[in-house]
Amino acid sequence: MIDNGDSIWETLKSGGISNPMDVIEQFTYLLFIRQLDERQNELDQKKLLGVPVHDEEIIFTTEQEDLRWKNLMQIGDPTELHETMATRVFPFLKTMGTGTLAALFQDASFGISSPSTLRKTMELINDLDIKNRDITGELYEYMLSKLATSGTNGQFRTPQHIIDLLVELMAPKLGERIIDPACGTAGFLINASEWMKRTYREDLYNTNERERFYRDTFTGYDFDRSMVRIAAMNSYMHGFEKPNISYRDSLGELPLEEQAVYDVILANPPFSGSLDVERVDPVIRKLANTKKTELLFLARFLTLLKVGGRAAVIVPEGVLFGSTKAHKILRKELVENQKLDAVIKLPSGIFRLPSSKSQSSSGVSTAVLCFTKTDSGGTDEVWFYDMLADGRSLDDKRTPLLPENLLGPTPHKPVTAENQFEDPTPVQLTDEQLAKNNLPDLLARFRNRTTTEPGRARTEQSFTVSVDDIRAADYELSMNRYKEIVFEDEDTRDPKDILNEITQLDREIADALSTVSGLLGGAS
Numbered sequence: 001m002i003d004n005g006d007s008i009w010e011t012l013k014s015g016g017i018s019n020p021m022d023v024i025e026q027f028t029y030l031l032f033i034r035q036l037d038e039r040q041n042e043l044d045q046k047k048l049l050g051v052p053v054h055d056e057e058i059i060f061t062t063e064q065e066d067l068r069w070k071n072l073m074q075i076g077d078p079t080e081l082h083e084t085m086a087t088r089v090f091p092f093l094k095t096m097g098t099g100t101l102a103a104l105f106q107d108a109s110f111g112i113s114s115p116s117t118l119r120k121t122m123e124l125i126n127d128l129d130i131k132n133r134d135i136t137g138e139l140y141e142y143m144l145s146k147l148a149t150s151g152t153n154g155q156f157r158t159p160q161h162i163i164d165l166l167v168e169l170m171a172p173k174l175g176e177r178i179i180d181p182a183c184g185t186a187g188f189l190i191n192a193s194e195w196m197k198r199t200y201r202e203d204l205y206n207t208n209e210r211e212r213f214y215r216d217t218f219t220g221y222d223f224d225r226s227m228v229r230i231a232a233m234n235s236y237m238h239g240f241e242k243p244n245i246s247y248r249d250s251l252g253e254l255p256l257e258e259q260a261v262y263d264v265i266l267a268n269p270p271f272s273g274s275l276d277v278e279r280v281d282p283v284i285r286k287l288a289n290t291k292k293t294e295l296l297f298l299a300r301f302l303t304l305l306k307v308g309g310r311a312a313v314i315v316p317e318g319v320l321f322g323s324t325k326a327h328k329i330l331r332k333e334l335v336e337n338q339k340l341d342a343v344i345k346l347p348s349g350i351f352r353l354p355s356s357k358s359q360s361s362s363g364v365s366t367a368v369l370c371f372t373k374t375d376s377g378g379t380d381e382v383w384f385y386d387m388l389a390d391g392r393s394l395d396d397k398r399t400p401l402l403p404e405n406l407l408g409p410t411p412h413k414p415v416t417a418e419n420q421f422e423d424p425t426p427v428q429l430t431d432e433q434l435a436k437n438n439l440p441d442l443l444a445r446f447r448n449r450t451t452t453e454p455g456r457a458r459t460e461q462s463f464t465v466s467v468d469d470i471r472a473a474d475y476e477l478s479m480n481r482y483k484e485i486v487f488e489d490e491d492t493r494d495p496k497d498i499l500n501e502i503t504q505l506d507r508e509i510a511d512a513l514s515t516v517s518g519l520l521g522g523a524s
Helices: 005-014 020-048 062-067 078-093 099-106 115-126 135-147 160-170 187-199 207-216 225-237 282-287 293-304 325-337 431-436 439-447 467-472 495-523
Strands: 178-180 218-222 245-247 262-267 305-316 339-345 351-353 362-364 366-372 381-386 462-466
Touching: 005 020, 005 115, 020 078, 020 115, 020 225, 062 078, 078 115, 099 225, 160 187, 160 262, 160 305, 160 366, 160 439, 178 187, 187 218, 187 225, 187 262, 218 225, 225 245, 262 293, 282 293, 282 325, 293 305, 293 325, 325 467, 381 439, 381 467, 462 467
Parallel strands: 178 218, 178 262, 218 245, 262 305, 339 381
Antiparallel strands: 305 366, 339 366, 351 362, 381 462
C-alpha cells in the first residue's frame, strides 16, 4: 500500500472529485509530474559524474526549470500554484513525446478545481518515498483495493523479484521483440529493458542500435485504459519517448502483422473474470474452446510467438492438473507440438487474495511455465522446480528474510552512493541463506536443466521427467504427480519387550497400591 494513499484519496474526494476513476487519474498525473523531476535529478547527477547522457533523455530545458516538481513545491500561494499547473504544467505535458504518450496527454485534463486541495494533495505526494520502489506497481495495487476489483477479475500484481526471475530465465537478446499482452503497469517490460541495458550497455552506445532498441523491442497490451495510461508513463520514465503500449483486448482478433512475430513473452495474465465468448479470436478458440481466460491466454501466447520464440508466464496451478478437455488439450499442445522447458511451482503466499480487515488474505497457488514455440515438438524432458522460499515471509506481512541486496535471483553487494551507477557485484549466498531465498538456486539449476539436472532424483527440490512419463500421466504437469517421497526407516522395539515392560510396571503399581493400602489400614 502506498504511504499516505488513503489521505490522498480522501483529500481529492473531499475537494469535489466524486468519481473514483477521476480521483485515480488526477493522482496519477501529479505522481508522474513528480517522477519526471526525479528522473531529471538522476540525469543531472549522471552528468556531474561524467556518465554519458543523451540529448533525447533530457526532460526539462533551462527555460522549463520552473515546471519541475521541486520548484512547484516552492510556490507558497495555492492560487498561484493552481494557475501554474493549469496554464503551464499541463500544456507542457501535452508537448511530450509522440504516439501513445502524445495521445495519452492530449486527453489529459487538469481536474482539480480547488487550489487548497491541489496544494494539500501535492504535499502528501511529496511525502511519498518513491526512491528504489515500484511506485507505479504500488499505485496499481492501491487502485485495485479502492475499486474493489482485485481477486474478482483475476488481477494480481507481480512482485518485483518474481518479475526479475522471469526476465533472467528468458535472458532476452538484443534485437529480439518482447511482448506482454496483459501488461498492467508494464513491470515485465520495464524490468526486461533495464536488464538489457545493463547486459548490452556497450552495444547500446551505437546510435542506430539504441534507436532500434527503444523503438522496436517492447510491446504491451492491456484491456484497462487506466493501466495503459500508467504503463505508458512508466515506460516514458525509463527512456521510452514513444512507448509501444496500447489499449487492446488480447483475446480478441489481432491484426495479421501482430501474429507470430515475437521472440519473447513475459506475462502474468488475468486468472479469471467475466468473459464474452463471442469476442474471443476464433484462432485461439481452435486451441482452447473454453471460457477460462488462463487457458485462452496460453493459446494466445502461441499465436503471438514466432517459431523459436520462448515464453515465461505465470499461471494458476489448476492449469497443471485441470481435468477439462480444454486443460488437457492445451497441456498436450505444449508437450507434443511445442517444447515445454520447465514447470516451476511457486509458494502460495506470493499472490494473495484480499479479504476483510478481520481476516487474513488467502494464498493463490501458481506456477511458472517456460516453453519454446516449435510447431514440431521437441519435448524430451521437462524440468520441475519446487520453490519453497522466495526471500520473504509467506504471510500477509511478506517480511524480508534477508537484507535487500541478498533478495531476488541475483544477490549482490549493497548499492552505495559511490557505486550506484556501476553494475552490481554478484555474491554467493550461503546454504542457510539459500534456504530462505531459493531464486538464485532455481536460476542456476534452470540453466543446467539439460546437463547436470537430469541426474537428480525425484525426491529432490528439482528434477526432470521424461516425456514418456508425462504421456503416461495423461499430460498432467503438477509436480506432486511425479515427486517421490522417501520414508526413513526408524528402529522400533520388539512388541514383546514392550508388553513385558508394561507387565512389570503393572506389578510395581500393584505392589505400591498394596503398600499404601496396608498403611491406611494400620492407621485406622
